[in-house]
Amino acid sequence: MKKLIKGLLWVLGGLLLVLAVVVLIVGLIPVPKDEAFDPAEYGAGSSTIQPSYTGLQREFPAINGEVTPEKAELGKILFFDPVLSAQNDISCAHCHHPDYGFADGLPVALGEGAQGAGPQRSGGTALARNTISLWNVGYTQIFFWDGHATSLEEQAVTPLTHPDEMAADPEALATELAALPGYVDLFKAAFGDDHITPSRINEALAVFERTLTSNDSPFDHYATGEVDALTASQRRGLNLFRSAATRCFECHAAPTFSTDSLRVIGVPDGEASTQPFKVPSLRNVVLSAPYMHNGSLATLEEVVEFYANAGGTAHGIEGVDPFVLGFKMTDQEKADLVAFLYALTDESAMPETPSAVPSGLPVVEHQTNPARDLVTAFNPGTAIVNAPPREPQTFTVQPGERIQAVVDQAQAGDTILLAFGTYHERVVIDLNDITLLGIANEAGDWPTMDGEGVLPEAVVSSGNHFEVGNLRVVNYTSTGILVEGATGVHMHHMYAENTGIYGLYPVRSTDVLIEDSLVIGTRDAGIYAGQSEKVVIRNNEVYGNVLGIEAENTVDTEIYGNHAHDNTMGILVVLLPNLTSKVNLYTKVYDNLIENNNIANFADAGTAAAIAPPGSGIALIGVDYAEVYNNTIRGNKTAGVGVFDLAIAFERDRINVPTRPEFNRIYDNTFANNGYEADAFVAELGIPGADILWDVSGVGNQFNEAEATTFPPALPSGKWPGIFYTAYWQILNFLMGML
Known part of the structure; x- marks a missing residue:
């Protein structure tokens, strides 16, 4: 019996030893x-620059590569020269025409064998995708609709060498350019010697494209404080653009009005309907119709309607991005949103098209883009000087008066008080250092902003150092208080009920404090802090x-x-x-x-x-x-x-x-x-x-x-x-x- 027990103990000990070894081995697997x-690269918090007149003035990202005048000049000449194609009949400008937003005005690009330039181009090989505008590609990190290239230099290779496009042999092209004295001189000025290589061709094209910047639009002037740089319709459109109802700003964020991301929006296109595509910039978007990866939407009005109907979801397409949820808009609101997109137009950095190129081949001619006449009609084109600075003041709004009218005459540092009562209004505050507070009545009740189930938000602000408090906000369809892209946000002593998706909603902001508030009945988050940093949410119910x-x-x-x-x-x-x-x-x-x-x-x-x-x-x-x-x-x-x-x-x-x-x-x-x-x-x-x-x-x-x-x-x-x-x-x- 003793031997049996001893044997069992040895077996048990052996099993435990094996188990310990197994645990030790498994425990060493990372x-x-x-x-x-x-x-x-976190990407959280405010992108607002300091100091600025309004919180809308954002810092552009760094240019994605080197720029020198000599390389840019060489790149421009190459861009307009058909010598880059195998048959010497297609230049980059044939499909990226400067008069059409550096796109081509066609549903999909036409490649090898086609004749003409821009929307006049016809025949030849139809390519798979719409031509993307080149404005502000210097701020981009991914290229092509599917995002497969990660630099402008890499991007240049595909159209130059693809057999359905320019079909060039890189080495043969370098040899051809080296036989042209004009290019020998240009390469020597750009690179310090006259050695011409495929990589230098790509680099020069990339440098030129980085100079295509658009940052002086009516919106940019509005962001610096020129309130009248936008029409009343465009200001309403801006507010719709950044509302929690439309969520346009989630993907098309200022200042580039793009994000380096791929999204599924469900544009009907067979198997490509569920494919994620690059979010394009909206800068100069009115010049580059038609729209979407397949050019299937002819006008901006059609684009707005597509998103209002929840994108591809309305066509039975699954997997559509969660930000493409659809929204309700009146005809006037749709017109206002389109009007705002016209305010993103700026061609002041348009390069001069060369009259001739070293190859002697014909350069694309100027074309008339009808959209430019509409830009002139939509945009005021006036430069308004800011009001002279003064000491901060306090304004008091009485029931029956418009809060927005007082906001529009305010300056940074002012305080706006709301007397007790009810206000049926949506207020937009783009100034820095504004305080908006309610005045309680003798019973301690706060004034009320009531959207009556029609207005989307009570308050939208992008100003830095914004304070709002002592208010009731009720019956809005989208959000109670929305603050986007601001540094220094203080929301306190708020009562928000039945305000749609969110109650108190700071997004992409820094130094946020939300306290002593009550939020009831939102169909997403009562208190939401999104993509922000240094946030405190305390003592709320x-x-x-x-x-x-x-x-x-x-x-x-x-x-x-x-x-x-x-x-x-x-x-x-x-x-x-x-x-x-x-x-x-x-x-x-x-x-x-x-x-x-x-x-x-x-x-x-x-x-x-x-x-x-x-x-x-x-x-x-x-x-x-x-x-x-x-x-x-x-x-x-x-x-x-x-x-x-x-x-x-x-x-x-x-x-x-x-x-x-x-x-x-x-x-x-x-x-x-x-x-x-x-x-x-x-x-x-x-x-x-x-x-x-x-x-x-x-x-x-x-x-x-x-x-x-x-x-x-x-x-x-x-x-x-x-x-x-x-x-x-x-x-x-x-x-x-x-x-």
Whole structure:
């Protein structure tokens, strides 16, 4: 018997030794980590430059390469010379005609064998895509509709060498140019010697294209404070452009009115209908009709109608970008939006077309673009001098008076007070250093801005150092208070109810403080801070919303002292794809009361908010280095705290940001009665409700909550040795993969 027991002990010891070796080996396998972004590439916060007269004056990004006058001159001559094509019959300017916004005015480009230039071009090989304008390509990082080139030099290669386009042999072209004395001199001036190579040809073309800058439009003058640089219709159109209803600004952000991203908008085009395409700049867009990757929309009016109808969704196309949701507009509003697009026109940097080129071949001729006459009709063309500076003043608006009329005569530093009463108005504030405050009556009631279920926002501001408070905003269709691209935002003592998508909404802003406010009944987030940095959200109450508080793609956010109850989800900290900001870092959520967030989700279909499962207290999705501590979290039927990979909500092939939640810490919270009836979204994944849910994604996450119910049943804490954490992570992910 002793021998048998001894033998069993040896076997058991051997098994434990084998298990220990397996754990050791597994623990040495690195946990996958997301690639970290350089802080300069975060993309969060305000892009406003200081000092400026209005918050709309933004700093352009750096030019994407070197520019010298000599190389630009050489590149210009090459651009207009048909010698670059194999048959000496096509120049770059044939398809990128200067009179048509450096596009061609055709639905799709015509290549080899075609005759003529610009919209007069005909015959030959029809290419697959519409010709993209070259204005402001110097600010771009991706090129072609599918974004496959990452520099102008790389971009130049395709049209020069593609057999359906210019069909040149690079070495033969270099030899041909070297036989022309004019080019020998130009290359020597540009590069210091007369050696002509394909790479130098590409470089010279790229340098010339970088000089095609458009930054002195009526909008740019308006951004510097010339209020009358835009017509009343164009100002209304600008407000629509940056509203939370249309969301145009999400993809076409100032100052370039573009983003280096690819989006699926669903333009009907067979298999290409679901393909993501580059977001083009809207600078000089009125000169380059027709529109979209296949040129299928002839006018800007048709483009607006397409987006108003939710893009490709109206044509049964799936996977359309979540920002293309559709919106309602009157005919006047559509006209105003188009009028604003005309205000983005500026050809002041138009290069002079050479009268002759060294090859002696004919250069494209000037053409009449009818759109230029419309530009003249739409744009006032007057330069207004700013009012002389004065000491800051305080204005008081009385019921029956228009708030906007007072705002329009204000200057930076002024305070605008609203006497107690009700105002049916939408107010736009583009000045810096403006304070907008309500005056309470004797009973302590604040004045009310009431959109009557018709107006989109109560207040839209882009001014730096903007303060708004002591106001009720109710019955707006899109947003209560929207602040975009500002530095220094203070919202306080606000009551927002039934304001559409959002209540209080700072986006792409820096140094944001939202406090002492109550938000009720929004169909997305009651308090939303998006793509912003240095944000504080404190001492607010939010209920009856889909999301009580949301910190989306933010950096350095603190959320504390808030009461989030009876929403679908109490607090969401999330990293979403396809936005300017590519990170969500360093969020702290503490000292909040998060309870009974169990109401049905009533978000608009197709939005990210529509995914939120009812019964969620706090969710961290795809975020890094967040801390959740000292909160009281109770009565949330699905989970108290959830930590998830972004892929739980989005298909991986549509995600352009790191997806894993990493190095997050959950500790010292008080939990009670969470996870008692998990929503189907979670239950169907085989995950039971609990105080804490983790999908076992991401490295470095710690859960120091000994008394909490959890899934998985054991969660790594700060006391776990690193090798044990890694082994546990690897084993759980293996098992979940098997399931």
